[in-house]
Amino acid sequence: MNKRFTLSIAKIVEETKGIKTFTFKHKLDAKPGQFIMLTDFEGGEKPFSISDCTEDEFSITVKKIGEFTARLFQKRIEDYVSIRGAYGSSFFISKNKVLLVGGGYAIPTFYFLSKILLKNKADITLINGARTKEEHIFADRFQKLNIKVINATNDGSFGEKGTVVNVAKKLIEDENFDFLYASGPEMMMKTLQKVCGEIEYEFLFERYMKCAIGICGNCTMDPLGLRLCVEGPVLPKKKIKLLTEFGKYHRDASGERIKY
């Protein structure tokens, strides 16, 4: 049984307009890629990737996208929220030369991953992309880690101009990576998959989650029936290659298929 913890918010950082990082003083037993469920008991409980986790605190980085996150954005330091987890699969921890490709609000999970990869002495290159400079986050934090960072924006307002996939394609052609990690919009990952060639990879997926404990079936992915809350959210190449719904559709809260 996973215990529920009701915690007060220790720190709130506004990363950019519409994206905030919430930090809690709590020893969370979590690995990179895993997520927690969070609620304020006012209607809604949502999964959030863990963006940092140390001995005595952890953080989540949240994009304001709906009613629930709008309410979360009004919370102040010391306000209570309730969490359960950590849940789900985690990233493979390589000790070799790795490429991390992330876009938008999905990038923060790579901050936690990078710190753990560094402990394992991996050689890390990170592509941190967003549509515009205003939406680009975590650049300062990644800069402080001992890793190679390439920032990119679609409109060229910050870092290289172009999509993360274009940047990744060039890097993959020029260098030899042992492993690739991706976290970002599904269509970005779908395009990225085509340029990965022989490299082994893991992608972090998003699906509508409700129970987070593998019973309700809302987040299963076709055709294997993998429950993204248990077998995911991080899936390896050999499973991703079998997914028929990847980049095609996902299911909403009723289970109805929604096309990308």
Added chain:
Amino acid sequence: MSDKLKTKFLGKTIKSPLVLPAGIMDMSFSGLNYAVQNGAGIVTSKSLTLEPRMGHKGPVVAEFEGGLLNCMGLCNPGIEDGLAEINQFKKHSDIPVIVSVFATNILDFLKLTKYVNKSKADFLELNLSCPNVFDEFGIPLSASKEKVGEIISAVKKISKLPIIAKLSPNVYDISEIALSAESAGADALCLINTVGPGMLIDTKMVKPVLFNKFGGLSGPCIKPIALKLIYQTYSAVNIPIIGMGGVKSGEDAVEMLMAGATVIGVGTAVYCRGIEVFNKINDEITKFMKEENYKKLSEIPKLKKL
């Protein structure tokens, strides 16, 4: 899987007596597949309604020492999309499928039955007992033997498939409800649905943990209640019973059979022991049969009726 586990349910041969019940991993054809690959012998759809339902806002589940509280709120993609998932499942599988449907009146149950008639489903389950939509629909239908009788009689007249009635444990006398279902034409019974409902409270925020406040109890804590109600029902009727409620081991499953169940539902145990639970229970039943020298599942004795 051991051949010893092979049995029959409503005329269909099944390779394992374990049933994936309504509401567990059954939103998609692939979820059903996953349960089958892990050892389930029969699978059930989510309870389907005429229109799609998003379900309740979260939290919709709460974990506690005895099991789970849930109030999913009958989320489902609606009868048409739900049956499309079932038909897709049946394209590649000969595992029997129970389609569960939920409605609050005879007319809607009849409409749902017409849809199911045209699908590849094997059995029709009438969910008369969801405890988590009280605010919307009031007391579950299965609290009234009259309503249970009326609905089953009406559906029986037009259903091309055998009918299973899913009953609630939260009634004064389950045997009179079960008898009413049987005499109205139910071909089998499925019990128990979740117990209670119950609630849990967050003591720091002074709020019910479930947003719906109340939710049905499942898991190990309800097994003794399930066994008692299945035994009472078995004593009263002559139709087969899908027995469920807190089963998480082979020993639990055998208890269900002895109480009168023909096949056994395994739901919350997927949370307790992982998706591998079906194969684990299959193996544990097989081991028990070997130790006690039962050659086939039907040799496992039932208790003497009440």
